[in-house]
Amino acid sequence: MNVLVVGGAGYIGSHCVRQLQAAGHRPVVLDNFVYGHRGALAGGVALHEGNLGDEGFVGRVLREEKIDLVMHFAAYCYVGESVTAPLKYYFNNVAETLHLLNAMNTAGVKKFVFSSTCATFGVPPTLPIHEGLPQAPINPYGQTKLDIENVLKALAVAHQFSFAAFRYFNAAGAAEDGSIGEDHHPETHLIPLAIDVAVGRRPQLQLFGTDYPTPDGTCLRDYVHVDDLSRAHIAVFDRLATPGAQYFYNLGTGRPTSNREVIRAVERATGRSVKVVESPRRAGDPPALYADSTLAQRELGWKVRFPDIDSIVATAWKWHSSHPRGYADR
Numbered sequence: 001m002n003v004l005v006v007g008g009a010g011y012i013g014s015h016c017v018r019q020l021q022a023a024g025h026r027p028v029v030l031d032n033f034v035y036g037h038r039g040a041l042a043g044g045v046a047l048h049e050g051n052l053g054d055e056g057f058v059g060r061v062l063r064e065e066k067i068d069l070v071m072h073f074a075a076y077c078y079v080g081e082s083v084t085a086p087l088k089y090y091f092n093n094v095a096e097t098l099h100l101l102n103a104m105n106t107a108g109v110k111k112f113v114f115s116s117t118c119a120t121f122g123v124p125p126t127l128p129i130h131e132g133l134p135q136a137p138i139n140p141y142g143q144t145k146l147d148i149e150n151v152l153k154a155l156a157v158a159h160q161f162s163f164a165a166f167r168y169f170n171a172a173g174a175a176e177d178g179s180i181g182e183d184h185h186p187e188t189h190l191i192p193l194a195i196d197v198a199v200g201r202r203p204q205l206q207l208f209g210t211d212y213p214t215p216d217g218t219c220l221r222d223y224v225h226v227d228d229l230s231r232a233h234i235a236v237f238d239r240l241a242t243p244g245a246q247y248f249y250n251l252g253t254g255r256p257t258s259n260r261e262v263i264r265a266v267e268r269a270t271g272r273s274v275k276v277v278e279s280p281r282r283a284g285d286p287p288a289l290y291a292d293s294t295l296a297q298r299e300l301g302w303k304v305r306f307p308d309i310d311s312i313v314a315t316a317w318k319w320h321s322s323h324p325r326g327y328a329d330r
């Protein structure tokens with residue numbers, strides 16, 4: 001298939017591009033490089049630089065590249081910033097996406113794979129988090145993703161869009177060959193931050209909350225390897241052949257890992273210690289978030305190849321140790 005990867009120069013999108021190539025598809029990248037990296041682009045992949053909300057531009061790309069399906073990774077993803085600058089998030093994550101969808105509808109391209117998030121569930125009433133739980137985001141970031149999920153439901157009915165919305169838990173790790181990896185600016189994710197501290201790029205790691213009702217007092221999260229996520233995106237293709245089909249899948253390993261366990265895994269992988277400063281809880285951080293991905297396993301045959309934190313951190317360390325300045329473009 002000819003697949004337009006919107007946000008394909010970003011962290012998860014760039015890994016998906018490689019997986020698409022490996023599976024024999026033809027990825028085409030659209031990105032405005034607000035956060036993406038040219039160094040993350042796979043060799044030989046067509047690139048269209050621009051904004052996903054520019055309908056004329058997107059329409060031309062869809063037609064000229066004969067696109068069959070669109071994967072949409074592009075968004076602003078900083079939860080804290082979404083609280084202080086909600087309009088920025090609603091404009092980029094919702095309004096621009098509406099233009100993208102309108103351009104697709106006009107061009108008659110109606111297969112869509114959407115990067116949603118576990119943040120659409122807010123603070124879940126029970127664990128693990130399965131698809132049937134109520135969605136009640138507690139920040140604008142999560143709300144923007146839920147808004148698009150709802151728009152997609154309506155488009156499936158009205159215009160026979162077929163789509164899958166994947167709610168990722170904590171995306172982590174890097175390509176196994178160490179060629180591409182995680183390089184966010186600013187970086188807020190625990191594994192790259194802990195690696196930075198281990199190698200001396202940052203003086204210390206702030207550990208938010210050590211008095212949660214969890215085994216070691218720190219938050220529990222579900223780290224899922226970026227290549228495992230990518231494989232789910234491709235596994236859903238066959239299901240999107242049916243017009244109007246709609247799917248929602250929670251993607252995680254189902255294994256809760258505490259912040260302290262992540263730090264210890266980074267220490268094991270790097271062979272160095274991570275200096276930690278214990279700090280109070282951060283507002284809006286639920287004690288535990290982990291997935292029930294039974295549905296994706298059953299319907300898509302999805303199997304995680306990186307089930308434990310050590311195997312995930314090992315790939316992250318391979319990337320960071322071979323690219324100490326990331327893509328070195330910021």
Ligand SMILES: NC(=O)c1ccc[n+]([C@@H]2O[C@H](COP(=O)([O-])OP(=O)(O)OC[C@H]3O[C@@H](n4cnc5c(N)ncnc54)[C@H](O)[C@@H]3O)[C@@H](O)[C@H]2O)c1
Pocket residue numbers: 006007008009010011012013030031032033034035036037050051052053072073074075076077092096115116117118167168169170171172184
């Ligand atoms: N990283 C995670 O742990 C995680 C967890 C849950 C959900 N997600 C979702 O996955 C998706 C990808 O996340 P990521 O970590 O790869 O983010 P990222 O910032 O690395 O990638 C996003 C890409 O989209 C591009 N982009 C943003 N706005 C654009 C626009 N208006 N037009 C064109 N390009 C634009 C950026 O330049 C960047 O290359 C996001 O939608 C995010 O909400 C990520």
